[in-house]
Amino acid sequence: MSSAAVTNKKGFGATLWDYLTTVDHKKLGVMYLLAGTLFFAIAGFEALLMRIQLMVPNNDFVSAGTFNELLTMHGTTMLFLAATPLLFGFMNAVVPLQIGARDVAFPFLNSLGFWLFFLGALFLHLSFFLGGAPDAGWTNYASLALYSPGHGIDFYVLGLQISGAGTLISGINFIVTIITMRAPGMTFMRMPLFTWTSLITSALITFAFPPLTVGLFLMLVDRMFGANFFDHTMGGNTVIWEHLFWIFGHPEVYILVLPAFGLFSEIIPVFARKRLFGYSSMVFATILIGFLGFMVWAHHMFTTGLGATANAIFAVATMAIAVPTGMKVFNWILTIWGGSVKVTVPMLYALGFIPSFVAGGVTGVMQAAAPLDYQLHDSYFIVAHFHYVIVGGIVTAIFGSMHFYWPIMFNRALSEKLGVWTFWIFFIGFHCTFFIQHFLGLMGMPRRVFTYQANQGWDLFNFISSIGAILMAIGVVLLVINIIISAKSKPLNCRDYWGDGRSLEWAIKTPVPFYNFKQTPLVRGYDPYWLEKHDGNEEGMIYAEPLGDIHMPNNSILPLIMSIGTFVAAFGSLYHPDGKAWAIPVLILGLAITVGAMIVRSVKDDLGFHVHVEEIIATEEQLYGKGGNK
Numbered sequence: 001m002s003s004a005a006v007t008n009k010k011g012f013g014a015t016l017w018d019y020l021t022t023v024d025h026k027k028l029g030v031m032y033l034l035a036g037t038l039f040f041a042i043a044g045f046e047a048l049l050m051r052i053q054l055m056v057p058n059n060d061f062v063s064a065g066t067f068n069e070l071l072t073m074h075g076t077t078m079l080f081l082a083a084t085p086l087l088f089g090f091m092n093a094v095v096p097l098q099i100g101a102r103d104v105a106f107p108f109l110n111s112l113g114f115w116l117f118f119l120g121a122l123f124l125h126l127s128f129f130l131g132g133a134p135d136a137g138w139t140n141y142a143s144l145a146l147y148s149p150g151h152g153i154d155f156y157v158l159g160l161q162i163s164g165a166g167t168l169i170s171g172i173n174f175i176v177t178i179i180t181m182r183a184p185g186m187t188f189m190r191m192p193l194f195t196w197t198s199l200i201t202s203a204l205i206t207f208a209f210p211p212l213t214v215g216l217f218l219m220l221v222d223r224m225f226g227a228n229f230f231d232h233t234m235g236g237n238t239v240i241w242e243h244l245f246w247i248f249g250h251p252e253v254y255i256l257v258l259p260a261f262g263l264f265s266e267i268i269p270v271f272a273r274k275r276l277f278g279y280s281s282m283v284f285a286t287i288l289i290g291f292l293g294f295m296v297w298a299h300h301m302f303t304t305g306l307g308a309t310a311n312a313i314f315a316v317a318t319m320a321i322a323v324p325t326g327m328k329v330f331n332w333i334l335t336i337w338g339g340s341v342k343v344t345v346p347m348l349y350a351l352g353f354i355p356s357f358v359a360g361g362v363t364g365v366m367q368a369a370a371p372l373d374y375q376l377h378d379s380y381f382i383v384a385h386f387h388y389v390i391v392g393g394i395v396t397a398i399f400g401s402m403h404f405y406w407p408i409m410f411n412r413a414l415s416e417k418l419g420v421w422t423f424w425i426f427f428i429g430f431h432c433t434f435f436i437q438h439f440l441g442l443m444g445m446p447r448r449v450f451t452y453q454a455n456q457g458w459d460l461f462n463f464i465s466s467i468g469a470i471l472m473a474i475g476v477v478l479l480v481i482n483i484i485i486s487a488k489s490k491p492l493n494c495r496d497y498w499g500d501g502r503s504l505e506w507a508i509k510t511p512v513p514f515y516n517f518k519q520t521p522l523v524r525g526y527d528p529y530w531l532e533k534h535d536g537n538e539e540g541m542i543y544a545e546p547l548g549d550i551h552m553p554n555n556s557i558l559p560l561i562m563s564i565g566t567f568v569a570a571f572g573s574l575y576h577p578d579g580k581a582w583a584i585p586v587l588i589l590g591l592a593i594t595v596g597a598m599i600v601r602s603v604k605d606d607l608g609f610h611v612h613v614e615e616i617i618a619t620e621e622q623l624y625g626k627g628g629n630k
């Protein structure tokens, strides 16, 4: 591949092939963003169907069974297939640029991670067409899951196993990237906070996903081969599933929320036009939250009968997380305080985020008190709480960052005017939907019910909640329209789109060439690009090396083939308990495809290629005109 091949216009087939084989972190970032948006839309649609069902009492819009499927697929998809990949999209698009790297440490694995995630997600969604989706909730409690008829649960187990392998691979990749590939001068304590939170998140992924893998595997063996790990009638123990699940599940919420914190820690200083307040305490708080995130999983199990001592320990440990989180909130506020604030769309999201997230945090501390949790457990209060954290914290970060980073990712801007409309409609819809659910919970409405009787005092609140959900859906449609309009707009070709960029990703002109920085920048302090601007450096950065040949990785179709192999094997595994004669051969065929591709990868030397100096100069002139990236 030469640079000309990247910059010239290509036919549809060639472009498609380029995306199927790419190992470029920027393209994978775009792919994560698109796939995540697709699944966000699907899961959002499922939420809307649920809210329509719950809009009025005794509704029969969907059946109880369908409601369970919608509930399960909504939660599972939102967490695993929308929020995680959307955040990975930003990690891919931004982190290598932020640390001045040419790519991630293992570009091939980066692509493999994406394709495993995507094919696992596809597999999970095929359940809708192949006899029914999983219906035991996103937590898939063994006491429900083992007795669920049909293949729904098997789709859950196998789909998440494949997808989770992809997430784990990507997590490891980012740890290595961030530790080893920072530009000269970028010490740990000069790393931007999004890079910091990506690092801690990746560490959480590395420790949290293996317990899930084990749990899913045991569940698979229980269902496929009639083992009895979780079946209490046969000497198993269903609570073991709950432990394995929550040892993964609680860190998972921090896997999502830490990058969201990181993104806001980038957005707020840019638009407050002030250095991030309390940088080192932000780093410390991130590490502490990451650590404590692992110590508190049993707060999801207060009512399983762990005993008073265990409950007390987990209660206190959980409340402790409020301390570093509170530090972060104060630091964001103190960054805004006294800054000259420019209220752009990303900043609007940041301003909306702070109170919404705090509200979710406060109800979290309430549930951390074990006695109160006995009361709130499995009520709508819980639904209100986690949506405040997840939508108020994570979705706002994703929407805000889309506006913030769109110029870097797509060399186009999203409309601010439409963005403001989206923000307000979504934001009002969000509070309308979920605020009132706290009271529904306190009034006794249980979580995960498909309908309720009239005149228990729940009718009006449920109606309002559903109207809110419709508002949110309208907001999301506006965002999609915004994206479509921007795709048709003129390319930007600029540097530092917002004019107040601080970290390295803003120092580079868009469109970003496939090798990122033509010369590795030299980092002279925290907020390196701002420092250079402050010193009147026209060129953006000073460089750590003279212009020279750049080494880049080759594209490869193997990651896609390996992932397809696991996808095929999953079908064999799924249909084996039905006694289908073709099941085992298909399982073996799938594994053979994967292992075959792995063997090809190991024996074939792939040394990448060099981009020569003349080619770099030509590429830059083609992208930016005479003078290149000046």
Ligand code: HEM
Pocket (backbone or CB within 6 Å): 044, 047, 048, 050, 051, 071, 072, 074, 075, 076, 078, 079, 082, 083, 136, 137, 138, 139, 383, 387, 390, 391, 395, 433, 446, 447, 448, 449, 469, 472
């Ligand atoms: C965008 C608007 C959203 C609406 C209207 C919505 C609505 C709902 C509803 C009605 C339920 C079922 C509650 C019950 O009966 O117990 C639910 C559950 C859930 N939602 Fe959402 N949701 C939204 C966004 C999200 C997002 C963004 C996420 C995560 C990233 C998420 C994660 C979950 C989870 C984990 C569950 C629990 C599923 C379970 O109990 O198995 N939701 N949501």
Ligand SMILES: [Cu+2]
Pocket (backbone or CB within 6 Å): 249, 250, 296, 297, 299, 300
């Ligand atoms: Cu938790």
